[in-house]
Amino acid sequence: MTKQELKEYYWIRRNITKSEQRLIELETAATKITAQLKNKHDAIMGQGNTSDKVGNTVADMELVRDEMTEQIKRSYAVLAKLEKAIEELPAREGYLIRSRYIELLSWEQIAVDMNYSWKQIHRIHAEALHQLQ
Incomplete structure (x- = not known):
């Protein structure tokens, strides 16, 4: 464990907090889009590829959410390593x-x-x- 790794602890925590906030924003937006899609299902289906655009947007948001979730998990693993070293x-x-x-x-x-x-x-x-x- 180096001094630089210890200095990173604070910023890793800050990045996790920001990522978790962004994740909530993405999930809220995806929920809103999904709700709009359900409410306007008939109108969207009548316009051809509009539903594809909405579906693609939601799918893209899910990919970003999954990537962010993995990044957060990796960050928590680094924090756990630092915490364990300090506890010892x-x-x-x-x-x-x-x-x-x-x-x-x-x-x-x-x-x-x-x-x-x-x-x-x-x-x-x-x-x-x-x-x-």
């Missing part, structure tokens, strides 16, 4: 790593919170990174 650290080191990379606290905030000097916090941080490798 001693309590103090895990607390510091979680404070810095997950809660995004400043070094000063962590030092005050943990009741250590700024220099001690950096020493503990270096030890934690070493233990993660």
Whole structure:
């Protein structure tokens, strides 16, 4: 586990949140289109390829939804790997790593919170990174 991987934790979480929001939007739109298709079935069937366009749009939305779902699953797997590595650290080191990379606290905030000097916090941080490798 590298420092860069720990830094990615926050952004992976943010990307998951955005993707989940987008997924909800897609599902809402697909539901709306499907409902319109059902309500106007007779009119759409009379216009030839209009139903194909609507059906193709819904099918495309489902493909995007499936791809996004897979991306979210992969992201959650990365987060689980990072969480497991942090949990395996001693309590103090895990607390510091979680404070810095997950809660995004400043070094000063962590030092005050943990009741250590700024220099001690950096020493503990270096030890934690070493233990993660």
